[in-house]
Every structure is written in structure tokens, then in C-alpha cells.
Amino acid sequence: MAEVSSAGPSSAHPPKPPFVDPEEIPHRPESIRLFGTPAFLRLWISQVLASLGDWIGFVAITALAARVGGASPEASIGLVLSARLIPGFFLAPVAGVFVDRWNRKRVLVVCSAGRGVVLLFLPFVDSVLELFVVSLALEILALMWSPAKEATVPRIVPAHQLPTANSLSLVAAYGTFPLGSLVFALLAKANEWLVGVGLPDSDRLNQENVAFAVYALLSIGAAAIIASTHLPEEKPRTEPLPKLSFGHAFSELSDGWRFIRSSPLVRSVMLGLATGLIGGGMLVPLGPVFSTRVLGAGSAGFGLLLTGMGFGTAIGVVLISVFQSKLPHERAFVAAVFGAGTAILVGASMASLTPAVLCVSVLGLCAGTVYVLGFSIIQSDVDDVLRGRIFATLYTAVRFCLLLAFAAAPVLSSLLDGASGALFGHELHLGELSVSLPGVRLTLWLGGAIIVVAGVLATMSMRRELFGHGDESSHTAAPES
Secondary structure: OOOOOOOOHHHHOOOOOOOOOHHHOOOOOHHHHHHOOHHHHHHHHHHHHHHHHHHHHHHHHHHHHHHHOOOOHHHHHHHHHHOOOHHHHHHHHHHHHHHHHOOHHHHHHHHHHHHHHHHOOHHHOOOHHHHHHHHHHHHHHHHHHHHHHHHHHHHHOOHHHHHHHHHHHHHHHHOOHHHHHHHHHHHHHHHHHHHHOOOOOOOOOOHHHHHHHHHHHHHHHHHHHHHOOOOOOOOOOOOOOOOOOHHHHHHHHHHHHHHHHHOHHHHHHHHHHHHHHHHHHOHHHHHHHHHHHHOOOHHHHHHHHHHHHHHHHHHHHHHHHHHHHHOOHHHHHHHHHHHHHHHHHHHHOOOOHHHHHHHHHHHHHHHHHHHHHHHHHHHHHOOHHHHHHHHHHHHHHHHHHHHHHHHHHHHHHHHHHHHHHHHHOOEEEEOOEEEEOOHHHHHHHHHHHHHHHHHHHHHHHOHHHHHOOOOHHHOOOOOOO
């Protein structure tokens, strides 16, 4: 019997070392594991670039609106910013229909590059109307980009890592705001340098137009990164889609709404996310008044309230990223909704700055938790063929509730202030206890109550998931489209 040579097949093809799943390495942070997914890392970097450009552009467009607005800069700013909110009510759901029909990678690339092209027109804008049109075009491209990105993430990220992915997305979207403001401030020096190296000093060469050039480069860079990223093939359809017409568009849009109505889990999450923003959004327009009239802290106090909310949101995002694998997502989501409502109720009851800042920090912590878990639940529970429409509808609801809060809060505060003065003289006496009742405090209490009611409705709607009376079959399957 021949001896097996040590130079035989076994040495020519040595056995591979045992495979170690990186998910099983306990000491690696969840975000590090997620960044080990090349497609997600590149998509996240493109979002960071796009978000940084958006914030730079937001500040620059606001400054340009004030400059071209002439004698009424406030009205000009309001009109231009309305172009970033109002179209979402009418166009976002339709955008979701297109996102679910088209190749999503192509949508991401075209929308990112398209923003860069549109920005080339801004240096030639000389009127508020022209600026409104350009802002409208930028917003339409953003309305397509966001649902496409949210619908793509579940195809490149494992389900158990979706909360971490959404936490990082929140960081990319809002963590770049202070950096964008800083970059815009530094661009004044860049403008001086450009003039100093020989470029002619003219009306076209100013801080805003340099900012638009940076915004365009960042948008085109984001498009290039996505274009060079390998994304998994989208799920093949069982039958070709019919040619899109008004009737088919409305039918496909109705599929998304029908799914929301028939899925208690998705309906509850959208209710908690969107309706809760009515209460939380009231804090933005009323914060300066609350800080001055109730806390006696002035504008500096309002700045501290916003800082507390920002830090609380950051802490909530980090905690969810660390502990999400150990939390029941549905119960944590509902608890965070109740926590946000309670934080506003208690914070509005405070008469000094420090405890109010602590309560607002808790509000931010709960808001970050609601955002991350809400998006993760929807991404996990909605089939890929409907995901674009569901997220487009969610963004529409969020915009509507925020705009409603911004518009209604000052009016409600004024009405309730008048009613409180007529009925109680702005102060309620309970024995030896006196409670000040300005309209701003009553409105914030109402906002907190709205969030708590949203939590109750969400609990009732998802009681099967919360109390274990359902199973996998209780989830509504997405219709084929």
C-alpha cells in the first residue's frame, strides 16, 4: 500500500481555517460590525456628504433669500422655506410609487447628481420667485432620494442590525448640522481668498455662491460613491408591471395605504412617530417664549433647552445602538412614546431652567429611541415591493404634523393665554399652592397630552405584538405589485 506523500493533495490544498462569523465576536461594537459591510459603509458615507451639503445649502439659501428679499426678508425666507415643506404633502406619496417601480440605486445616483446640477443655477438667481423654483426642484429630488435610501437599507443590512443602521443614519442626517453651519461661516474666508488670488470681486462671487459650489461638489461626490457601490439585485417580480398611468399610479398608491390600514404594527409605528411630532414640534416655536416668560432665562435659556434636547437625542441613539439586541423593539418603542409625552408634561411644569433642561434632555432621549426603533420596525415588517411607498407616506405624515405643530402652537398659545387670563387671571390657586398658567405652558401641556394619547392608541393597535397574543401569521403580507 503506497504511503501518502506529505507533498500530496492535502498540502497542495491545505484545509481552510474554521470560519468565524464576525457577528459572533462579542467584543466588536455593533457599529464596527456594520461598517464591515462595504455597501452600507459606502451608502452611509454618501449620506454624510449629502447631509453636510444639505445643511450648508440650507444656511446659504436662507441667507440668499434674506438678501434678495429686499424690504421684507422675513417673508422671503418663509416663502422659500415653504418650498421645502409644502411639496411633500402632494408629491411624497407619488414619489414612493416611482421608487417602488424604478431601480433604487439608479434613483439614488440620479437624485444626488441632479441636486448638483440644479445648484449650478443658484448663482444666477436674482429674485425670490427664482429661488423658490430652485428650492422646489431640490426638494423634489430629496423626496425621491430619502424613500429610496430607506427602502435599500434592509437589503444590505441584517434585520437585527437595522436599529444600529438607523442610529447611524440619524447621526449622518442631523449630526452634520453644526459642521455645515461652521463650514458656511468659514466660506467667507474662502471667498476672500478667491478674490485675493486674482478672481474678480463681483456680485456673483460671494459667500453664498461659494457655499453652493461646495454643496454641488458634495452632491456629485455622493452620487459617484453610490454609482460605484455594489448593491444586491432587487427582488424579481413575478409578472411585469403595467405601464404607469394615472389610474395605475393611484392603484399602487392605494396599495400602500391599504397595507398601512391592515397592518396594526406599521399603523401603530406611523401613528406614534407622526402624531407624537405634533406634541414635540410645539416646543420649537414656543421654546423662546417658555424660556423667557416661565423660566426667566431669556434667549440663552432657549439655547440650553435645545442643547439639552440635542444631547438627549444623541444619548438615546447611542443607547439603542448598544442595547437594541436585548430589547423587545415594539415595547421599547411604545415606552419611549410615553416617556416623551411625560417629559414634556413634567418639563412644562417646571419654573426654573435646570430641571426643565433635564426634562427636555429626557424628551430628546425618547425621541431618538422612537425614531430609530420606529424606522427599524417598518423596515423589518414591510415587504420590499411596498417599502418605498410606505416610507414616502411616513415622510408625508411627519411633514404634515411638524408644519401643523409649527403653525398651530403660537395660535393655541395666544388663545389659551387669553382664556387663562379671563378665567383664572393666569394663576390657579389650590389651597396654599399657586400654579402659574400662561398660555405657553398650557399649550406645552396639551402637546405632551397629545403624545401620551398617541402612545395609548399605538398600544391598543399593536396589542398583539406587545402582549404576545399574535404570531407571525398575524402580520399582513404585502400584496404583489
